Amino acid sequence: MHISSTLNPDECRTLLESERYGHLGCTADGDVYVLPVTYAYKNNAIYAYTHEGKKVDMMRKNPNVCLQVEKVDMPKGWESVICWGVYEELTDPAQLKEGQFLLAERFAEQWKERGAITTFSPLVEDLSEVIEGRPAVVYRINIDRMTGKRRTFG
Amino acid sequence: MHISSTLNPDECRTLLESERYGHLGCTADGDVYVLPVTYAYKNNAIYAYTHEGKKVDMMRKNPNVCLQVEKVDMPKGWESVICWGVYEELTDPAQLKEGQFLLAERFAEQWKERGAITTFSPLVEDLSEVIEGRPAVVYRINIDRMTGKRRTFG
Numbered sequence: 001m002h003i004s005s006t007l008n009p010d011e012c013r014t015l016l017e018s019e020r021y022g023h024l025g026c027t028a029d030g031d032v033y034v035l036p037v038t039y040a041y042k043n044n045a046i047y048a049y050t051h052e053g054k055k056v057d058m059m060r061k062n063p064n065v066c067l068q069v070e071k072v073d074m075p076k077g078w079e080s081v082i083c084w085g086v087y088e089e090l091t092d093p094a095q096l097k098e099g100q101f102l103l104a105e106r107f108a109e110q111w112k113e114r115g116a117i118t119t120f121s122p123l124v125e126d127l128s129e130v131i132e133g134r135p136a137v138v139y140r141i142n143i144d145r146m147t148g149k150r151r152t153f154g
Numbered sequence: 155m156h157i158s159s160t161l162n163p164d165e166c167r168t169l170l171e172s173e174r175y176g177h178l179g180c181t182a183d184g185d186v187y188v189l190p191v192t193y194a195y196k197n198n199a200i201y202a203y204t205h206e207g208k209k210v211d212m213m214r215k216n217p218n219v220c221l222q223v224e225k226v227d228m229p230k231g232w233e234s235v236i237c238w239g240v241y242e243e244l245t246d247p248a249q250l251k252e253g254q255f256l257l258a259e260r261f262a263e264q265w266k267e268r269g270a271i272t273t274f275s276p277l278v279e280d281l282s283e284v285i286e287g288r289p290a291v292v293y294r295i296n297i298d299r300m301t302g303k304r305r306t307f308g
Binding site: 023024025026027030031032033034035036062064065066067068070074075080082084111 | 178179180181186187189190216224228229238
């Protein structure tokens, strides 16, 4: 037996704030791409970073993306939020620094939780590292709309 | 420090076989949708099920979808596979039964792993249950291509 219910906007925001790992979907020319991302949520925006490549090309072409985040607590149940918004690269130095700072915090929490020694976690400087000739891209997704669902088993 | 490498096709298949939970992306009319799915992998196809609604409408409109699956073993590293393929609903009774059987097996394993009593796990019959007037849809994704990546930290 299970009970399904909808999360209200406050509950969606609470989930986005409490988590830091989700799956991003982007699409261009009828093609679709899904990838895991570590993110930070602040002021109705999702901050994340990556390196130039196929997914950045796609998001530059079609900035309408979505992020799905779930919190699974089985056997009790799960909550899931999906938000849609517009991809924006952070190039303004102050905004870029803020994005990098928020992300470095999330990475540090994540590495700590996963049992790594904390010096493994990316620092703000590491978030601008060029990998295999591909520059780092810090971006945010300005959320337009979101929806959430909870399922409780019992 | 980290080392990145590409997974070969056999390693991609091994990951898809050993996991049973991933994230599916679909797109129609420039919109994109990401959702978590429990799946079964067999003979170069992904089996999953859902209920009629927005995502089924999208996949009927544009059957080109992708599934991303990751196996995280931090602090050591992670592996991730992304596969693209064509959505096909299973309506032929023998194929439908096979799909339901494969999925019921995966759900049973999942519930067991998550500590639920096994009678909670969906049985083949539960996979045809109509929820809120929405019929169940069992489908498979016939894989066209896939790519995989491994990152090792040390």
